[in-house]
Amino acid sequence: MRIKHMLLATAVLVSVSSFAQKDELKKLKRIYDKDEPSANDLTEYKATLDKLAPLATEEGDKVYYNFYKANKAGLEIAVLGKTPSPADLARIFDPQAVAQLASAYAATLEYEKKTGKKVFTDDINEDINMMKPLLVNVAVSLGDAKKYKEASDVIYAVYLLDKKDQDKLFYAASYAVQGQDLSKALNYYTELKNLNYSGESTIYWATNKETKKEETFSTKAEREIFIKGGTHEKPRDERSQSRKAEIYKNTALILVENGKLDEAKAAIAEARKINPNDSALILTEADLYLKANDPETYKRLINEALENDPTNVDLVYNLGVVSGNANKIEDAEKYYKKALELNPNYFNANLNLAELKLRADEKFVNEMNKLGTSEKDNKRYEVIKAEREKNFKAILPYLEKAVELDPNHTGAKKTLLSVYGALEMTDKAKALKAKM
Known part of the structure; x- marks a missing residue:
């Protein structure tokens, strides 16, 4: 009897838990479906997620719990109004939030395909088309702020949302390189090679009316949404070149x-x-x-x-x-x-040519130091001294040009000062020293 009562009690608890799950899921769905959720809705949504967390044990419940949890960021954006600032987008849709959203969307699409029940499939596909440009803007803003690793994470998450858009994987790799996250960049480039990605496609551009900057869209249809929405104008198409060589080079x-x-x-x-x-x-x-x-x-x-x-x-x-x-x-x-014939103002060529000619000075100095005081040695000394001066005079125009091209280059100025000293050009040495 005692065992029977325990089993009955367990069954009642399971039943209550199941109803609780359905209750919480219904609440979340009701708020999720709202076109203009309020701040109170957001508070209720978060509380309901907390309540559902320990109850979601079945596969479907876990999938939908994660789906609603990932969409909390979208709800926060919706509560802010129709035109959230880039700062708000970057704060709410941080790389972790975007990655969670991508993972939850992918799991939900897979689950609904397996069960044959399309609860959110259409919504997800529509959301992906709407969200991608916003998230790309977040990544671009992070890149502009030189937060390259974060930009790479966001744009990679955008790729996870829509793996057909392989351009985003390429941009994720590029940002990773800029952020010196070379391990991640190498993984992305390897994936691009495995996909046989070339990047040859039509690029769909349109100008953002607010920022006056051109932005790209994955498809013509995606761009049309924003043109019709009034946020963008001046659409134009551009054919891109192959990126394979760049991928292999990097x-x-x-x-x-x-x-x-x-x-x-x-x-x-x-x-x-x-x-x-x-x-x-x-x-x-x-x-x-x-x-x-x-x-x-x-x-x-x-x-x-x-x-x-x-x-x-x-x-x-x-x-x-x-x-x-x-x-x-x-x-x-x-x-x-x-x-220098091709470009007389090529700084490094001027400087390197001067350095090259200066190498001979060591040979001159070494030989002069080995000479004795005999008449023959004295004559040889004068010959070497003249050759050394000739070499310095040959160096002079290249060094002076280098300093003229880059007056702040310390190495060039110090070398020029030494040459002035060797040639006993006191006035020029004094004038240059005053600028150092």
Whole structure:
């Protein structure tokens, strides 16, 4: 008898709990369905969620509890009115809230597909189309504030809401790179490669009437919603270029940062198959070989890039850099001078050419210090001294140009001051010193 009474009591408790769950779910649904919820509705909604939390044990109840919990952020926005500020959006729809919403929506869609009962499926699909532009604006605002990691999290959550919109995964990777979250960026780029994402598509632009800035939309239909809503105007379409090469290039750069040079080489080789004549890609590959201590391959690749773009001053300058690093002074000087022919105001070429010529001074000084006091040595001393002065005079115009181009560059000014001193140009040295 005692066991029977215990089972009966348990059954009653289960029954009461089940009714309680249904009661709470009904309350939440009633508030959720309101077009213009009040602050009191929000308070009741939160209290009802707290009450439902321990009661939601069945699969369906858990799914819908999480759905309503994730939608609390949307209700908070709705209570603020029709035009919440970007600050309010960023505060309420923080990365965690957006991720929770994406997860809850995905679970609800999956559950309703499995059960065949579409309670929220249509609402969710409609909400996704409405919410995505708002959440993208939140991500852009975070990016503008240089909160790149948070921007990446938000835009990735937007991607989770609609995995057909793979552009958002690309932007999430880009923000992660800017935020130096390289592990996450690499994961996103890997996923993009696995999806065979190219980014070639039509971009749908429209101007936000309030901010006067152009914004993008995933589809023409999505943009039309905002045009008709009166918040945007001046629609235009633009065809985007393939992003595959950029994805492989950035993957390679991250792998280099992680010390995985062989994997990086493979990634950049894939990128070059896609776009073999892209100078930026060739330079990236060349840089990999420079980091791998292979200057000859680096130089070959730089020359390859130069064949494609012979007037590219950066390429010519980089040839000077690699030649200088390999201690091939004559080649380095030739490339730096060629860079200055293309652009006389190229600061680094002026400075590096001066530095290159200054290397000879050590040789002059060492030989002068070894000389004795014999007549022969004294004559040799005067010859070396003249050669040294000639070298300083050859350096002078490049250093003066460098300081003219960047008056705040401490290294250039100190080197110029030393050259003035060596040439006994007292007045010029005094004037430069006064500016330091």
